[in-house]
Every structure is written in C-alpha cells, then in structure tokens.
Amino acid sequence: MLSVKGLRANVGEKEILKGLDLEIGPGEIHAIMGPNGAGKSTLSHVLSGREGYAVTAGTATFHGQDLLSLEPEARAQLGLFLAFQYPVELPGVNNTYFLKAALNSIRKARGEPELDAVSFLRLIKDKLKILHLDDSLLKRAVNAGFSGGEKKRNEIFQMALLEPKLAILDETDSGLDIDALRVVADGVNALRSPERSMIVVTHYQRLLDYIQPDYVHVLAQGRIIRSGGKELALELEEKGYGWIDAAEQAA
Amino acid sequence: MTGAAANFAGWLAADGGRPDAAGPDWLTARRHDALARLGELEVPTSRQEGWRYTSLKALLEQGFVRGDAPLAALQPDALQRILIPGLDSHRILLVNGRYTPAGSAPGDLPKGVRVGGLRDLLAQDPDALRERLNRVAGTEQSLFAALNTASLDDGLVLLLDRAVCLERPIELIHLSVGQDAPRVAQPRHLILLEDGAQATLIERYLSLDDALYCTNAVLELSLGRDAVLKHERIQMESRNAFHLTTLYLAQDAGSRYQGVNIGLGATWSRTELLTRFRGEQAECDLQGLYLAGDRQLMDYHLDVEHGVPRCTSRENFKGILYGKGRAVFDGRVLVARDAQKTDAAMSNRNLMLSASAEVDTKPQLEIHADDVKCSHGTTVGQIEPERLFYLRSRGIPAPVARRMLCLGFAGEIIETLSSEALREQVSEQVGQRLESAPLS
Numbered sequence: 001m002l003s004v005k006g007l008r009a010n011v012g013e014k015e016i017l018k019g020l021d022l023e024i025g026p027g028e029i030h031a032i033m034g035p036n037g038a039g040k041s042t043l044s045h046v047l048s049g050r051e052g053y054a055v056t057a058g059t060a061t062f063h064g065q066d067l068l069s070l071e072p073e074a075r076a077q078l079g080l081f082l083a084f085q086y087p088v089e090l091p092g093v094n095n096t097y098f099l100k101a102a103l104n105s106i107r108k109a110r111g112e113p114e115l116d117a118v119s120f121l122r123l124i125k126d127k128l129k130i131l132h133l134d135d136s137l138l139k140r141a142v143n144a145g146f147s148g149g150e151k152k153r154n155e156i157f158q159m160a161l162l163e164p165k166l167a168i169l170d171e172t173d174s175g176l177d178i179d180a181l182r183v184v185a186d187g188v189n190a191l192r193s194p195e196r197s198m199i200v201v202t203h204y205q206r207l208l209d210y211i212q213p214d215y216v217h218v219l220a221q222g223r224i225i226r227s228g229g230k231e232l233a234l235e236l237e238e239k240g241y242g243w244i245d246a247a248e249q250a251a
Numbered sequence: 252m253t254g255a256a257a258n259f260a261g262w263l264a265a266d267g268g269r270p271d272a273a274g275p276d277w278l279t280a281r282r283h284d285a286l287a288r289l290g291e292l293e294v295p296t297s298r299q300e301g302w303r304y305t306s307l308k309a310l311l312e313q314g315f316v317r318g319d320a321p322l323a324a325l326q327p328d329a330l331q332r333i334l335i336p337g338l339d340s341h342r343i344l345l346v347n348g349r350y351t352p353a354g355s356a357p358g359d360l361p362k363g364v365r366v367g368g369l370r371d372l373l374a375q376d377p378d379a380l381r382e383r384l385n386r387v388a389g390t391e392q393s394l395f396a397a398l399n400t401a402s403l404d405d406g407l408v409l410l411l412d413r414a415v416c417l418e419r420p421i422e423l424i425h426l427s428v429g430q431d432a433p434r435v436a437q438p439r440h441l442i443l444l445e446d447g448a449q450a451t452l453i454e455r456y457l458s459l460d461d462a463l464y465c466t467n468a469v470l471e472l473s474l475g476r477d478a479v480l481k482h483e484r485i486q487m488e489s490r491n492a493f494h495l496t497t498l499y500l501a502q503d504a505g506s507r508y509q510g511v512n513i514g515l516g517a518t519w520s521r522t523e524l525l526t527r528f529r530g531e532q533a534e535c536d537l538q539g540l541y542l543a544g545d546r547q548l549m550d551y552h553l554d555v556e557h558g559v560p561r562c563t564s565r566e567n568f569k570g571i572l573y574g575k576g577r578a579v580f581d582g583r584v585l586v587a588r589d590a591q592k593t594d595a596a597m598s599n600r601n602l603m604l605s606a607s608a609e610v611d612t613k614p615q616l617e618i619h620a621d622d623v624k625c626s627h628g629t630t631v632g633q634i635e636p637e638r639l640f641y642l643r644s645r646g647i648p649a650p651v652a653r654r655m656l657c658l659g660f661a662g663e664i665i666e667t668l669s670s671e672a673l674r675e676q677v678s679e680q681v682g683q684r685l686e687s688a689p690l691s
Contacts, residue, residue, distance in 0.1 A: 050640050076646035088641040092659030101655065102645035109646065141659070158645065 007058035018222030027194040034219035035241040048082040077109035079165030083155040090142035149180030156187035173207040185210030205237035256289035261316035275377035285400035315435040337672035340422035348436030363412030387471040399469040406438035411448035420451035429462035446475035458489035465493040474506035488516035504530025514541035527556040539568035540664035543576030553582040566597040572608035
C-alpha cells in the first residue's frame with residue numbers, strides 16, 4: 001500500500017534522507033527506530049506533506065498514487081494520518097468542531113455524504129468507548145493547554161475517528177510517563193485491523209513492548225540500514241545505537 | 252458659520268437639526284452652545300495625534316446632508332431580515348436615526364425602567380433629561396460629538412432606577428435605508444443606570460442595502476454605584492457607509508461595565524471610547540474585534556482615565572485584516588497621581604492575511620501613580636504555518652483551515668457576547684466575510 005523508493009530529501013542545503021526504501025503492506029505494523037538526527041521525523045513530515053522539505057529524488061506511492069505530488073489535505077483524504085510528535089495547539093478552535101470539519105472534509109472528498117450533528121455525536125461516543133476515553137477533551141480548544149498525555153490521547157482519538165489506511169505515529173511515546181504510554185498504546189492496539197497499516201517511529205524500544213510490530217527497521221543517516229522482526233528492537237535496546245555508527249564507519 | 256461648522260454645514264441644516272429646532276428651551280440652548288463650540292474647532296488634520304493615520308478627506312467629499320429623518324416605510328419583510336432568530340429582547344428600532352415605534356417591541360418592562368425614543372420622552376416630559384443629557388459628555392466635546400449635540404434630536408433613552416435588574420437584553424437596532432441623497436443620521440443615546448441597577452444592551456448598526464450614508468452616533472453612559480451594564484455593539488453598516496461613534500462612559504464606585512465592540516461593516520469607521528471612573532473599585536472591560544478588507548478602514552481610539560484609586564480596566568482588541576484593509580488602534584490609559592492600586596491591562600493583536608493590509612497600533616500607558624499594576628502589549632502576525640499544516644494534515648482544505656484559524660482567533664472576543672444567538676450570528680458573519688476574503 002505504501003512503497004517508498006530511493007527517497008532523498010533536503011532541509012535547506014542539508015540532505016537528511018539519502019535514498020530511503022520502505023515497503024508496507026496492508027495491516028502491517030512497521031517500527032522505524034534510530035538515533036536522534038537519523039531522519040525519522042523528516043520521513044514522517046515528507047510523507048505527510050509538511051512544508052520546508054525538498055524532495056530531490058525517489059518516489060513514494062500510496063494506493064497507487066504519487067503521494068509526493070499531493071497537497072497535505074489530499075493525502076489525508078486518501079487515508080494517510082500523521083500522529084504528531086508535538087501536537088499543535090489551536091486556541092479558539094473547538095475540538096468537536098475541528099473533528100467534525102476533518103471527518104466531513106474527508107467524507108466529502110471521497111464522495112460520501114457529510115455527517116449531521118446527531119450522527120456525528122453518536123459516532124464520537126462510540127469511538128470514545130472503544131478507546132476508554134471520557135469526553136472532557138471535546139469541549140476544549142484543540143490541544144490548547146492540554147497536558148502531554150492529553151495531547152497524545154487526542155491524536156489517537158483523531159486517528160480512531162478518521163480511520164486512516166496508514167497511520168504514522170511520530171515518536172508518540174516522547175514525553176509520556178508509563179501510565180500515559182499504556183493508555184496511548186492500548187488505543188493504538190484497539191485500532192489495529194487487517195486494513196490498517198501503521199508506521200511507529202520511535203527512539204526507544206519501550207513503546208514496542210506495548211505495540212508489537214511486525215517489522216522493525218533501523219534508520220540511520222538517512223537510510224534504512226537494517227530490517228528484521230521484532231527481535232531486532234530488543235537487540236537495539238541491548239546494544240544501543242553505538243554499533244550503528246561503528247557499522248557506518250566500517251562501510 | 253465659522254470654523255469646522257462651515258465644513259459641516261450640511262449636517263446641521265435641515266429642520267430637525269437646526270439649533271433652534273423644536274424641543275424645550277434648555278435643549279435649544281445646548282444646541283447653540285455646541286454650535287458655538289463648532290465655530291471654535293477646526294477640522295482635524297493628520298498633524299493631530301488622534302488623526303495621524305486617518306484622513307477625513309473621503310468623508311468630507313461625500314457632502315452628506317442631514318435628512319428630515321422621514322419615517323421611511325419599511326418593506327414588510329425588512330424586519331424579518333434583520334432580527335436575530337432566538338434573540339429574546341426588548342427591541343427599539345431607529346430608522347435613519349429616528350425612533351420608529353412600528354418596528355419596535357419594548358415588551359413588558361419592570362417598574363423603574365424607561366426605554367424609548369429621546370424625542371418622544373422630551374415631548375412627554377420636557378424636563379426629564381435636563382440634568383442628565385450632555386452631562387457625561389461634558390462641554391469640551393470633540394468635533395463629531397459637538398456636531399451630534401448641535402443636531403440633537405432623537406435616539407435611545409434607557410433609564411433604570413435604583414436596584415432595577417432587567418433580565419432580557421435591550422436591543423437597539425439602528426437601521427439605515429437608502430435615500431435620495433447621501434444622508435447623515437446623528438442619533439444620541441442616553442443610558443443611565445442608577446445605583447445597583449443591572450442591564451444588558453445590544454446595539455446593532457445595520458443596513459438593508461449597500462447605500463452610501465453616514466452615521467454619527469454619540470452615547471452617554473452613566474453607571475451608579477454597583478451598577479452592572481453589559482454593552483454589546485455590533486457595527487454592520489453597509490459596505491459603502493461611514494460610521495462614527497463617540498462613547499462617553501462614567502462609572503461610580505463598585506460598578507462594572509463590560510463592553511464588546513464588533514466592527515465588520517462600513518467603508519470608513521471610527522470609534523472613540525472615552526471612559527472615566529468617579530468612584531473606587533469599579534471595573535471597566537473593553538473587548539473589541541474588527542475585520543477590515545479592501546476599501547475598509549477600522550479606526551479605534553480608547554481613552555481610559557483612572558482618576559481614582561483601586562479601579563480595574565481591561566482593553567482587549569483583536570483585528571483581522573485582509574486585502575488592502577486598514578486599521579488603527581490608538582489606546583491610551585491614563586493613571587492619575589492619586590489613582591493608586593490601579594489594575595490596567597491593554598492588548599491589541601492583529602492577524603494579517605495579506606501583505607497589502609495595514610495596521611497602525613499604538614497602545615500607551617501614562618502613569619503618574621507609583622503603586623499600580625499596568626501592562627500593555629501589541630502583536631501583528633500571520634497565520635502560523637504549523638497550525639495550518641496541522642489542520643490540513645487532517646484532511647481540511649487550506650482555505651477552510653485558514654478560516655477556522657481566523658475564527659478561532661476571533662472566537663476569544665465573540666465568546667464574550669452574552670447571548671448564544673448573537674454569538675452565532677456574529678460568527679456566521681465573520682465566517683462569511685472571511686469566505687470572500689482573498690487570502691494572499
């Protein structure tokens with residue numbers, strides 16, 4: 001469903017992604033691990049269409065479409081979702097209103113009828129139940145004044161509502177204590193399905209205790225340098241990232 | 252006629268506005284005094300601080316003349332078009348500055364409340380307002396207030412006796428309908444709350460078409476001890492109109508004034524809010540929201556005078572500018588030497604949606620006391636790309652996302668309106684305006 005080939009991307013003059021390949025099939029969960037500065041966030045941002053990155057080579061195909069030529073909203077309408085490492089605060093924009101606008105924009109783009117207020121609220125309630133969340137976040141402005149844990153929960157809630165085909169979780173574990181991490185991971189697990197793929201981007205193995213990946217990739221210096229099963233994550237945890245530098249030097 | 256009076260001869264000429272027009276003798280004398288003051292005043296130029304960024308040229312060129320304020324026959328559906336569904340109010344309608352009983356619906360009013368047209372009240376009870384009118388405004392009036400006083404004829408009167416509380420809001424609708432020539436209406440509104448009285452006043456300036464006209468409104472508001480007034484002003488004049496408001500407010504000890512000023516309409520709009528405290532521990536809260544697009548000027552002048560100790564004031568104005576829109580915010584808080592323990596905070600934030608929009612913002616604190624808490628801040632910025640990307644990453648198209656962020660910015664002020672129906676209407680209007688805004 002997602003096929004990334006030879007992707008190279010710059011931030012300013014500096015090349016961050018240096019020929020990245022990644023193949024993701026339906027329902028698969030891929031973890032992407034790597035040290036700081038490896039290009040993990042750049043990959044998330046380039047795939048979701050954030051400004052400030054220049055793709056210089058390579059392709060990313062999502063459901064047969066050239067992902068990189070699409071506006072960010074078109075990518076989301078196609079079924080891509082980015083759970084932000086740092087969810088953005090939108091003071092004055094009510095969370096429920098925001099969620100409804102997002103869902104209906106996506107439905108409209110797909111030629112589905114927009115949901116009215118009543119059906120929307122019913123849907124929201126169902127989703128809250130699945131994730132074991134209460135509705136206190138809904139009445140507030142989007143992420144404004146939310147704690148770190150609340151922000152991440154709100155990301156997962158949006159994901160539950162928008163039902164993406166591919167979700168990219170960008171360092172969702174950063175800044176979370178163990179309880180908050182468990183709540184978020186439980187939410188993600190509740191959303192696993194044969195039709196939904198996920199890319200879990202993380203620095204630490206810890207998150208993968210809760211979200212079991214099918215594949216683990218090591219991203220270093222802008223490329224995937226190793227891929228394997230979930231045992232690779234444990235190996236990384238044990239050895240740290242030091243060996244990568246050594247391996248790079250040797251190569 | 253000499254001085255500024257000569258430049259505005261047309262505003263003073265017709266029947267109702269002549270200084271020797273109908274009304275009690277004391278009123279005639281006041282009009283003459285104002286005319287004399289106009290003779291001494293000159294038309295302000297950009298050399299004067301308060302008019303540095305705002306030119307009167309366009310207004311003078313229109314050659315507005317005062318109408319005889321005829322009671323224009325309203326189209327039967329006109330009223331339906333201007334009422335806000337769900338807003339349950341005591342309604343007073345002024346058409347082209349003149350109180351119009353046909354469209355008014357004051358409803359049942361509790362004892363101790365007088366609401367109605369100024370001219371009517373003077374006809375019934377000529378001395379009722381003798382000690383009240385022109386009192387808060389004083390005699391040292393600025394040009395447009397003096398013009399209004401020289402033409403003083405009609406407007407809203409709202410008088411609340413001691414400790415009277417009005418549950419439902421008073422809604423003043425000032426409707427302008429197109430006429431044969433560019434007309435000026437100069438309503439004078441007098442709002443007096445005696446000690447402990449409480450009320451909400453919604454004031455709306457509207458038009459049914461895109462006619463060219465001018466409104467020059469003057470308000471005098473007086474709050475007795477511990478009185479509470481919520482005052483929500485919605486300027487939605489025709490896009491070709493000129494609008495002026497001069498608002499004088501005086502507050503006794505312990506009183507609370509909560510003002511919200513929403514500016515959406517007119518091609519040229521200037522609002523002066525002049526407030527002062529007459530007693531301690533009074534609070535004055537001025538919120539504002541303005542939108543300015545092509546061919547549009549929104550000009551606000553605040554003059555908040557802390558002359559006595561222990562009073563609180565808040566001035567919080569936000570603006571959204573697009574196209575070639577222009578705005579001016581000139582806010583001044585004066586804290587006199589004796590006004591210890593003053594708590595004042597002024598803020599003006601502007602969101603610029605285009606490179607050709609312009610705002611001149613100038614908050615000033617003038618502090619002569621040494622034990623006070625005062626602050627001011629001003630920002631001029633654009634939509635943050637981070638926020639825009641966040642919304643777009645959720646599938647929301649860029650133009651809709653921009654509008655959501657603008658409405659979020661405006662929401663802080665719209666939220667301060669007391670009625671849900673009014674909040675909805677203003678949000679919708681702001682949304683519609685932004686929909687037509689060129690976003691570059």
